[in-house]
Amino acid sequence: MKPMVVAVDVHKHFGSLHALDGISIEVPHGEVLCIIGPSGSGKSTFLRCINQLERIDGGAIWVDGELAGYRRSGESLLPLSDKEIARQRLASGMVFQRFNLFAHLTALQNIIEGPVTVRKRPKAQAVDEAMALLERVGLADKRDAYPSELSGGQQQRVAIARALAMKPKLMLFDEPTSALDPELVGEVLAVIRDLATSGMTMIVVTHELGFAREVSSRVVFMDLGRIIEEGPPQEILVRPEQARTRDFIAAVLS
Amino acid sequence: MDVKVATAGTDDAAHTSPYSIAHLRHVPQRHYGRWLAATLILLAFAAIVKAFAEGQIAWSVVAQFFTVPAILTGLANTVLMTVCAMLLGILLGVLFAVMVMSPNPVLKAVSVFYIWFFRGTPLILQLLIWFNLALVFPTIGIPGLFEARTVDVMTPFVATFLGLGINQGAYTAEVVRASILSVDAGQTEAAKSIGMTRLTALRRIVLPQAMRVIIPPVGNEVISMVKLTSIASVIQYSEILRNAQTIYYANARVIELLIVAAIWYLVVVTVLTIGQHFLEKHFSKGHGERSAQRATAPAAGGA
Numbered sequence: 001m002k003p004m005v006v007a008v009d010v011h012k013h014f015g016s017l018h019a020l021d022g023i024s025i026e027v028p029h030g031e032v033l034c035i036i037g038p039s040g041s042g043k044s045t046f047l048r049c050i051n052q053l054e055r056i057d058g059g060a061i062w063v064d065g066e067l068a069g070y071r072r073s074g075e076s077l078l079p080l081s082d083k084e085i086a087r088q089r090l091a092s093g094m095v096f097q098r099f100n101l102f103a104h105l106t107a108l109q110n111i112i113e114g115p116v117t118v119r120k121r122p123k124a125q126a127v128d129e130a131m132a133l134l135e136r137v138g139l140a141d142k143r144d145a146y147p148s149e150l151s152g153g154q155q156q157r158v159a160i161a162r163a164l165a166m167k168p169k170l171m172l173f174d175e176p177t178s179a180l181d182p183e184l185v186g187e188v189l190a191v192i193r194d195l196a197t198s199g200m201t202m203i204v205v206t207h208e209l210g211f212a213r214e215v216s217s218r219v220v221f222m223d224l225g226r227i228i229e230e231g232p233p234q235e236i237l238v239r240p241e242q243a244r245t246r247d248f249i250a251a252v253l254s
Numbered sequence: 255m256d257v258k259v260a261t262a263g264t265d266d267a268a269h270t271s272p273y274s275i276a277h278l279r280h281v282p283q284r285h286y287g288r289w290l291a292a293t294l295i296l297l298a299f300a301a302i303v304k305a306f307a308e309g310q311i312a313w314s315v316v317a318q319f320f321t322v323p324a325i326l327t328g329l330a331n332t333v334l335m336t337v338c339a340m341l342l343g344i345l346l347g348v349l350f351a352v353m354v355m356s357p358n359p360v361l362k363a364v365s366v367f368y369i370w371f372f373r374g375t376p377l378i379l380q381l382l383i384w385f386n387l388a389l390v391f392p393t394i395g396i397p398g399l400f401e402a403r404t405v406d407v408m409t410p411f412v413a414t415f416l417g418l419g420i421n422q423g424a425y426t427a428e429v430v431r432a433s434i435l436s437v438d439a440g441q442t443e444a445a446k447s448i449g450m451t452r453l454t455a456l457r458r459i460v461l462p463q464a465m466r467v468i469i470p471p472v473g474n475e476v477i478s479m480v481k482l483t484s485i486a487s488v489i490q491y492s493e494i495l496r497n498a499q500t501i502y503y504a505n506a507r508v509i510e511l512l513i514v515a516a517i518w519y520l521v522v523v524t525v526l527t528i529g530q531h532f533l534e535k536h537f538s539k540g541h542g543e544r545s546a547q548r549a550t551a552p553a554a555g556g557a
Contacts, residue, residue, distance in 0.1 A: 053443055082451050090449040100444035104463050104540045114448035117458055146540035159444075166448050 002065045003028045004170050004201045005050060011058035012045055012225075019045045021225035022059070027170075027203060032196045034212035034233070035205045037222035038248055043205045044097075046222070047172050050203065051092045052085050064091045064169055090118070093163030097175040099155040101147040107134065107158045108143040111165045119166065126165070133161040137191050153184030157191050164195075171195065173204040209252055213237050221245045315510040319501065320517070328497030329518050335414055335483045335493060336522075340476050342419025347426025352456065354431055365427070372424035378485055381417040384408065385489040410491035418482060426472060433467035434460055465537040473530035477523050494518055 005027040012020035019042045027033050035043040048054045050061060052069050060077070061068040069085055070077035080088070102110050111130035115121040134140045137157040147155050156176055163171060173192065177185040189211050196202060196215040206212055212219055212233055219236040221229045221244075229242045240246050319325060353365040372380070387394075388404035395401030437460045445455035487496035498511040 051447060053446060082453075086446070086449050086451045086454075089447060092447075094444075094447035096440060096444065096447075098440055100438075100440035102441060102444065102459055102463075104466075106540075113458065114450075117454065118449040148540055162444075162448065 002062075004031070004064060005203070006062040007046075007050075007059070008061075009059035010046070010049060010056050010061060012042075012049060012054060012056050019225050020049065020056070023222075023225075023227060024059075025220065025227065025230070027201065029201055030199050031218060032202045032204070032216045033218050033220060034216040035203065035220045035222060036207070036209065036212060036236075036248070037228075040224075041222040042225040043222045044174050045225075047094075047174050047203060047205050050170075051089050051094050051172055053094075055079075063088065066091070086118075090166060091168060092170040092172055093166055093168035095156070095159050095163055095171070095173045095176050097178050099147070099152070099159045099179070101150075101155050101159055101162070103147055106144050106146055107139065107150070110147070110158055111162045114162065114166045130161070130165055133164055134158075136194075137161050138187075151184060152180045153187045156180065156188045160188075160191055160195070169201065171200055171202045173202065173206070175205050175207065177206070177208060207252060209237055209249065221248065223248070311509055311513070312507065313510075315507050316513050316517075319507070319511060319514050322501075324497045324501060325494060325514060325518070328492060328494035328515075329522075331491070332480065332483050332493040332495075332518075333522060335411075335418065335486065335491070336476065336479050338415050339418035339422060339483070340479050342415065343422025343426050343475075343479075344472065346420060346423025347430050348461075350423060350427035351430035351434060354427065355434065369424045369427055372421050377417065377421050377482065378488060380421055381413060381485060381489055384413040384417045385410070387413075410486065410489050413489055414483070414486040414491045418479065418486070422475065422479065425475065429468060429471045429475075430464070433464035436467045437463045462537070466534075466541060469530065469534050469537055473526070473533070476530075477526055480522050480526065481519060 003026040005025070007023050007025050010020050010023040011018070021042075023042070023046055035046070037043050045054060049056050050063060050068070055069060060070070066088060067077075068088060069080055071080055071084075072078075101107075102113065105113060108127065108130055111133060112123065112126040115126040115129070116123055131140060131143065134143055137160060139154055139157055139161075142150060142154060142158070145154075147158070150158065160176075176192065177188050180188065185208070189208065192202075192204065193211075193215050204212070204216070216233050218230060219233045220227055221236060221240070221242070223244055229236060229240060229245045236245065237249060240249060350365045350368055353361040354369070356362055356365075385408060387408050391404050393401050394404050394407060434456075441459050441463065442452075442455050445459040446452075450458065483491075483493050484495040486493055487499065490496070492500075494515050498515040502508045502511040
């Protein structure tokens with residue numbers, strides 16, 4: 001079986017900043033991969049490249065066996081159309097640090113927007129499925145609340161439900177708890193943990209080392225746009241080989 | 255109680271203890287200036303009312319002409335033109351705002367040129383050009399499909415509609431562009447992440463939220479448009495002001511008919527203002543109180 005995500009020598013520049021400097025990694029089906037690293041290390045950028053919110057400058061990424069964002073023509077790669085890219089994005093669901101719930105829609109409307117508008121599902125069916133998802137994240141009673149009426153933790157749980165409603169094969173989490181007040185982190189991590197045990201392939205960019213150790217099957221440490229070290233959580237988080245990894249973990253834990 | 259107030263002040267204050275005055279009654283501040291200003295303004299207002307009441311205005315003529323067919327037709331034409339020109343303006347405004355933000359340099363350049371040209375020339379000049387288009391192009395049409403004499407096509411209505419609508423579009427485009435920029439980029443990213451194309455995201459997610467920002471300035475422009483239609487009297491479009499003028503050329507009741515027109519403008523604008531209030535309420539959905547969860551990077555809570 002092909003891996004869910006394959007990245008080969010991926011490069012990304014922002015002006016003079018070399019945000020991704022040759023990232024290569026394979027993520028098999030069902031893996032829960034945590035990416036850790038200092039801010040500016042490129043971990044969020046890499047995640048955004050996987051679902052093409054950023055276009056890569058070099059290398060290639062395959063998601064679910066499809067070359068992301070490009071079509072091969074002889075010896076060159078031609079960029080895909082907006083429509084093709086939108087279709088490819090359906091393979092992955094994304095959860096953002098700042099939630100990004102649609103501010104003019106209620107919790108329920110946020111969740112059914114994708115299934116109804118993009119997937120063209122009948123509305124009644126989309127509502128039924130959305131209610132099941134709200135139930136799953138423990139917010140069935142908030143179906144008619146607007147995002148501004150929800151706490152950060154509740155907004156993030158609705159955002160996870162919104163991503164799941166599209167039935168993605170891969171879930172991407174971009175620091176899902178970094179914008180939350182400390183007492184709200186637990187409820188969001190519980191939902192992600194539940195999802196991890198259900199066999200969903202997940203890539204989680206996080207600063208929650210305890211969570212990474214508990215749920216991930218593999219941890220990647222990134223710095224300055226490169227993968228410095230990767231391995232099982234017990235090794236990377238407890239006995240890292242690289243000095244930079246050790247320094248980072250010590251700094252986070254202190 | 256030997257606590258002394260140690261600040262310089264009146265003799266009295268300097269020798270009182272804070273404890274001895276704490277029980278005194280608090281008196282509201284007196285606003286003598288406000289009373290004086292209000293009195294003067296009321297007096298001036300009364301004088302103006304008196305002047306108009308005693309002036310050479312036949313109020314009975316105002317009442318008599320308030321609902322004559324020519325005035326009501328003019329009113330209907332004014333409202334019709336406001337609606338049509340504003341719809342064209344909003345349509346063009348959205349179109350050119352999207353074009354100016356497009357990654358395609360040609361679309362962008364066309365849009366920039368449009369805004370530059372129509373904001374840069376006086377409206378009355380644009381109206382005259384449209385109305386006199388026959389001087390440049392005696393006939394217009396699509397070759398092979400249809401062709402017509404320009405003077406037949408460019409009626410006062412069509413010329414006014416194009417002039418006002420296209421000019422309005424240039425202003426509305428800027429309002430729409432600003433309102434689109436006011437919607438957080440995260441909204442577009444989230445829309446893309448659930449598989450929407452750029453244009454679907456714009457239509458379903460960004461524009462509905464931009465409406466909240468668009469409505470106050472566009473409401474303002476609708477109200478301007480009601481009054482701007484009066485410019486069309488120069489190219490013989492029979493809106494309310496032109497019809498009022500036609501009547502007073504005949505009966506010489508100039509001020510009376512201008513007052514009739516003024517009252518009708520105020521009526522229309524008042525109705526629109528009320529409508530704007532309800533529209534604003536409708537589009538402010540989800541923007542009650544903001545529960546801002548600011549980023550407080552927690553240091554590995556679970557570790």
